[in-house]
Amino acid sequence: MKQKFLLIIVLAALISLFACSKEEQKKEAKKGSADKMPVVTIMTHDSFSISKGVVLKFEEKIHAKMVILKSGDAGEALNKAILSKNNPFADIFYGVDNTFLSRALEADMFVPYAPSKLDVIDPKLKLDPGNRLIPVDFGDVCLNYDIKWFKDHNKVVPTMLEDLIKPEYKGLTVIENPATSSPGLAFLLATISRFGQDGYLDFWQKLKANKVLVTNGWKEAYWGKFTAASKGDRPIVVSYASSPAAEVFYSKQKLSQAPTGVVVENGSAFRQIEFAGILKGTSKLGLAKKTMDFFLSKDFQEDIPLQMFVFPASQEAALPDVFKKHAVITGEPAVLDSKLIDRKRDVWIREWTEKVLQ
Amino acid sequence: MDRKSTPVKIRNLIHPYALAGLVPAGFFLIFYFYPLSGIFFKSFFPKGKIDFVFADQVFFSSRMIKIIWFTFWQAGLSTLLTLICALPCAFVLSHYSFKGKKIIKILASIPFVLPAVVVAAAFQACFGKTGFFFGLKFDNPLGLILLAHVFYNFSVMLRIITGFWSSLQGRISEAAMVLGANPLQVFSTITLPLLKPAIYAASALVFIFCFSSFGIILILGGPSFSTIEVEIYRQAAHLFNLPLASFLSLIQILFTFALMWIYTSFTKKAARFTPDPEKANLKRAVCLWEKIIVAGVILFILLLCVMPLLSLVAGSLTNEGELSFIFYKALFKNTSDSIFYIPPFHAIEYSFMFAGTALVIALITGVCAALFIRHCDRNIKNRLASFFDPIFMLPLSTSAVTLGFGIIITLDKPPLNLRTSIFLIPIAHALVGFPFVIRAILPALRSIPEQLTDAASMLGASPFKMFWHIDLPLISRALVAGAIFAFTISLGEFGATIFTARPETPTIPVAIYRFLGQPGAMNYGQAMAISVILMAVTAIGYIVIENFRKESSEGF
Numbered sequence: 073m074k075q076k077f078l079l080i081i082v083l084a085a086l087i088s089l090f091a092c093s094k095e096e097q098k099k100e101a102k103k104g105s106a107d108k109m110p111v112v113t114i115m116t117h118d119s120f121s122i123s124k125g126v127v128l129k130f131e132e133k134i135h136a137k138m139v140i141l142k143s144g145d146a147g148e149a150l151n152k153a154i155l156s157k158n159n160p161f162a163d164i165f166y167g168v169d170n171t172f173l174s175r176a177l178e179a180d181m182f183v184p185y186a187p188s189k190l191d192v193i194d195p196k197l198k199l200d201p202g203n204r205l206i207p208v209d210f211g212d213v214c215l216n217y218d219i220k221w222f223k224d225h226n227k228v229v230p231t232m233l234e235d236l237i238k239p240e241y242k243g244l245t246v247i248e249n250p251a252t253s254s255p256g257l258a259f260l261l262a263t264i265s266r267f268g269q270d271g272y273l274d275f276w277q278k279l280k281a282n283k284v285l286v287t288n289g290w291k292e293a294y295w296g297k298f299t300a301a302s303k304g305d306r307p308i309v310v311s312y313a314s315s316p317a318a319e320v321f322y323s324k325q326k327l328s329q330a331p332t333g334v335v336v337e338n339g340s341a342f343r344q345i346e347f348a349g350i351l352k353g354t355s356k357l358g359l360a361k362k363t364m365d366f367f368l369s370k371d372f373q374e375d376i377p378l379q380m381f382v383f384p385a386s387q388e389a390a391l392p393d394v395f396k397k398h399a400v401i402t403g404e405p406a407v408l409d410s411k412l413i414d415r416k417r418d419v420w421i422r423e424w425t426e427k428v429l430q
Numbered sequence: 431m432d433r434k435s436t437p438v439k440i441r442n443l444i445h446p447y448a449l450a451g452l453v454p455a456g457f458f459l460i461f462y463f464y465p466l467s468g469i470f471f472k473s474f475f476p477k478g479k480i481d482f483v484f485a486d487q488v489f490f491s492s493r494m495i496k497i498i499w500f501t502f503w504q505a506g507l508s509t510l511l512t513l514i515c516a517l518p519c520a521f522v523l524s525h526y527s528f529k530g531k532k533i534i535k536i537l538a539s540i541p542f543v544l545p546a547v548v549v550a551a552a553f554q555a556c557f558g559k560t561g562f563f564f565g566l567k568f569d570n571p572l573g574l575i576l577l578a579h580v581f582y583n584f585s586v587m588l589r590i591i592t593g594f595w596s597s598l599q600g601r602i603s604e605a606a607m608v609l610g611a612n613p614l615q616v617f618s619t620i621t622l623p624l625l626k627p628a629i630y631a632a633s634a635l636v637f638i639f640c641f642s643s644f645g646i647i648l649i650l651g652g653p654s655f656s657t658i659e660v661e662i663y664r665q666a667a668h669l670f671n672l673p674l675a676s677f678l679s680l681i682q683i684l685f686t687f688a689l690m691w692i693y694t695s696f697t698k699k700a701a702r703f704t705p706d707p708e709k710a711n712l713k714r715a716v717c718l719w720e721k722i723i724v725a726g727v728i729l730f731i732l733l734l735c736v737m738p739l740l741s742l743v744a745g746s747l748t749n750e751g752e753l754s755f756i757f758y759k760a761l762f763k764n765t766s767d768s769i770f771y772i773p774p775f776h777a778i779e780y781s782f783m784f785a786g787t788a789l790v791i792a793l794i795t796g797v798c799a800a801l802f803i804r805h806c807d808r809n810i811k812n813r814l815a816s817f818f819d820p821i822f823m824l825p826l827s828t829s830a831v832t833l834g835f836g837i838i839i840t841l842d843k844p845p846l847n848l849r850t851s852i853f854l855i856p857i858a859h860a861l862v863g864f865p866f867v868i869r870a871i872l873p874a875l876r877s878i879p880e881q882l883t884d885a886a887s888m889l890g891a892s893p894f895k896m897f898w899h900i901d902l903p904l905i906s907r908a909l910v911a912g913a914i915f916a917f918t919i920s921l922g923e924f925g926a927t928i929f930t931a932r933p934e935t936p937t938i939p940v941a942i943y944r945f946l947g948q949p950g951a952m953n954y955g956q957a958m959a960i961s962v963i964l965m966a967v968t969a970i971g972y973i974v975i976e977n978f979r980k981e982s983s984e985g986f
Contacts, residue, residue, distance in 0.1 A: 080832055118943070118944075118947070119947055121766070121768045121769075121770050122768065122769055122770075123766065123767040123768055123769065124767050124768070124769050125767060125957070128771055129846065140933055142852060142933055144667070144834075145667065147667045147668045147670075148667040148831070151666065151667060151670050151835070152834075152838055154670070154837070154841065155472075155835055155838050155839055156838050156849075158838065159842050159843070161850065175670065236931065249652075249653040251653070251654070251659075251664055251668065252648065252663075252664060252668070286653045287652055287653070288648045288649065288651075288652060288653050289648065289649065291547055291649075291946050291947075292550065293650075293945060294650050295547075295551065295954060296550060296551070296554060301949065301951070301954065302954075303554055303555070305978055311949065315949045318947050318948050318949040318950050319950050319951070320950075321765075321766075321950060321952045322765070322948065322949065322950020322951065322952040323950060323952065324749060324750075324756065324951050324952055324955070332949075366534060371494070378766050379766060379768055381948055381949075384488075417669070418669055425493075425653075429653050
């Protein structure tokens, strides 16, 4: 019995080591067969996605393979890139958002490069005049509401931030903690933009009195408390302006109307802009530049909405039908200077924590 | 100078059991201490000189003090509650045989593998809007945290204590009964003292696990509750305040070390006995009160562990109130044509591959470490053992984000260019699984009387032979428990925090998180479906591991 036990352990060890090294070899083999094709490595966050068709187009046009390294959520991924800036993982970093923009630029780790298609990018999205970080997509964080719930309860849907503190909306809203969630932080920034640095705490005080519920992350709020997506009891949630489109795209039956609506006007939506840039220390500068060009091409930009459920930065990219019908582009999003955000982020979060959570 | 002692000492130091210590020591130096010292050095000496302003941010902030206090408090209470729940169940499982026992044991261990976000979904499905469970209202976050900790760690306590209890010889307590002791006396004066090593080991493990609890606090506790681990994540990942994050990690590590140090000195004084390698004498419940106890325990395990799991299964199988497989079918379809689409069988394959490798690494290093520790406290009579034992527990309470950052800045050059290597995944899993292996087998290993091995060595048995014929058979039951923990930890690990994940080798938890990342009813349904697959895969793994030693139908 002992012999059998040990034999199995040794066998298991051999098999798993073999399996692991086979994977390693597969990777090497891929590299090997792609020897004619150089590899460009892209470091990004967990939400990054791209369709198979677009990867093929990339390989055809650029004659290179794409290797993608996912490195945690947006904050973690950027921090990992900063930590490894002397010996970078990758040639390109995709996914610095405007709340982290100045931290990324201060780390001095990006090579300036103006892609050929930079002129078709909405000028409002270009926040780095030095072109070290180029806008690639954006998403608007805003309130989502459960259309059916409001209909069933004969209530008027909210239209602006100020509605949330009215007595008829008492106990209806769930938001995310800005200290641990990126939509949570974006929503806090929307309120700071709307009510000013002097007035936002006053708004939150009233919101707290109106029984707002706070969760630590988007998943807990949306899948745990939002009436349209869970057994929860909150018909208003902080999510994205594109969430209704995702609700339709990933619905069980074909829906003609989205089950959720969004509140984007009156400065109630905060625009998260994502940037990409070439990492200093890359040995493949030419290839990295071509990849940046590709990121702004129609092929890639039109793939963005259904892959990541955010909007393309390019003005020439057409939106898919489900976005045209069910997602809303904010006319006048709330904006804050990214330097100001980086300087005050900690203070604002601390003040907010003291006011709302204690 | 004492001439006689020197050769003895040298012999003890080059004894194979002592040399076995090199395996875990090397493993630790490379994959734990080297990355950690790298990140600590970078955090504390950013410009070549030491800077301790961040200490003020910890000790003079009432918020931090509160967080540190809460971390201890919830861990202590969770451990106590888990012990209270597990002890009676361990008694029944180690003394009685009944139908369906195997299934019950397997079901009780499945919660350990589920990601916190899935547990939250299971609880919600289970309690519904009312939030009632066992007649208690559980919609308050603190209650949920404690319940989730019990739900997760119940099986750890149960397995370790049951394994130990069923190897206790029944003869001593029977003798006491014959001499007129009542059951209470027998329990408090004989059974409990003999059980102490296992109770301490399991409690230490559960305490440290809850002490560094992350997902449960974040998801079920909500923003009003924070542990040191959550705060480290916040400081490191969002605020990029590395000095503060590292300092908090250091507090966590030092505390774990201190706790384990105290624990080690306790266990040394524990009673020794000859463990029973033969089949334990399992009884069938005969009289009424026995039947009631057995039934009560089964019911309790069903309610605590199985009901939330069943509600997940039910959720994944119903669509609009009817039985349906649409979520399972959808798993095989790449709706958005993404290159990151995860075919379910790939995820299962990779999960098994990593868990298998992690299990083997954890078992080998764990057994070596346990042999080494025992050798130290028996033969090298100094403080060496009480130093190494706590050290080996540290990965359990080391913040993943701190270690992950450390790996990035240290393991980035050949020959250790492992930052993006596939091998790093099972290694990191094994690092966390390994303390479980030690805790599971050390009590069993220590309880083997010295006379046994002395006799063997007098008769000329080599240390390898002794391990083969004496130690291994006697600890095999505990070894299975250790293997199960190592395997489970790896299966349930989400892990993008520790490494720069490679999308080509996704595991099941990665798939769960991917589905929950975007809105849409299909995504939620598929996440539940693949969670159910994770539970099934775990159960299969348990059955395979347990069958390594078929002969032991008793205990765990």
